[in-house]
Amino acid sequence: MRLAACCLAAGLTALLSTTATAAEFSLYLDCSGKMHDNGKAKSATLDLALRDNNETALIQRSNVLPVGERLKYKASQTAYTMLYKLPQPGTHYYNDWQHGEWVVWQPNLKRLATIRLSVDRQTAALEGELLDFNDDSLGTLTMQCKPTTMDDAPEPKF
Numbered sequence: 001m002r003l004a005a006c007c008l009a010a011g012l013t014a015l016l017s018t019t020a021t022a023a024e025f026s027l028y029l030d031c032s033g034k035m036h037d038n039g040k041a042k043s044a045t046l047d048l049a050l051r052d053n054n055e056t057a058l059i060q061r062s063n064v065l066p067v068g069e070r071l072k073y074k075a076s077q078t079a080y081t082m083l084y085k086l087p088q089p090g091t092h093y094y095n096d097w098q099h100g101e102w103v104v105w106q107p108n109l110k111r112l113a114t115i116r117l118s119v120d121r122q123t124a125a126l127e128g129e130l131l132d133f134n135d136d137s138l139g140t141l142t143m144q145c146k147p148t149t150m151d152d153a154p155e156p157k158f
Contacts, residue, residue, distance in 0.1 A: 020137040025049040025058070028150065029119065030124050033143030035064050044141055046126070050080065057082050064130075064141070065115060075121075112138060119145055 027050040035044040047061040050073065057071045058082075070083040114131040128141030 003083075010139075024051070026052045028148045028153075029124075029126075029145040029149050031119075031143040033126070033141065035130075035139050035141050037139035042144060046141075046143060048145075055154040064139075066112075069115075071115060071117070077121070079121055080119040082115070082119075084115040086113055086115070117141070 029048045029103075030045075031046040031048070031049070033044055034041045042064075044064045044115060045061065045062060046065060049058045049060050050056070051058070051073075055073050055075070057073045059065050059067050059069050059071070061067060068087070069084060071082040073082040082140070087091050111132040112130055114135070115128065116131070117128040119126045124145045124147070126141065126143040126145050130138040130141070132138055
């Protein structure tokens, strides 16, 4: 009985220790450059945190992309490639009580639907494309990234 309790405690300790390390990010990228749209250029910033164990890239800070969104990425010898499909905005669901059906209303809005990014692992150049729901281009990103660590980040104020 005591041996089973010790084994259970050891197993829980091992499980908790792996859970704690699973939330850590392995690479932080601080990117800055331009967003190009219809011949116009705008300054753009993007901070990404990449996690190896589930191939997730978190948008930590940006003035052109939705902060807090998670992109799936694939790492190759030459690049990190990322893709994110945003849920279609403006969709409203209404319950038709007489017929017991759901009615979906989706206005055809030109909004951000897909983010495609690629970061060259040798030059740290980021190229990206922003698409709407018709796969029409809303803009392109050209940035230069630099790897950072959590030690480089300022301390939180609260």
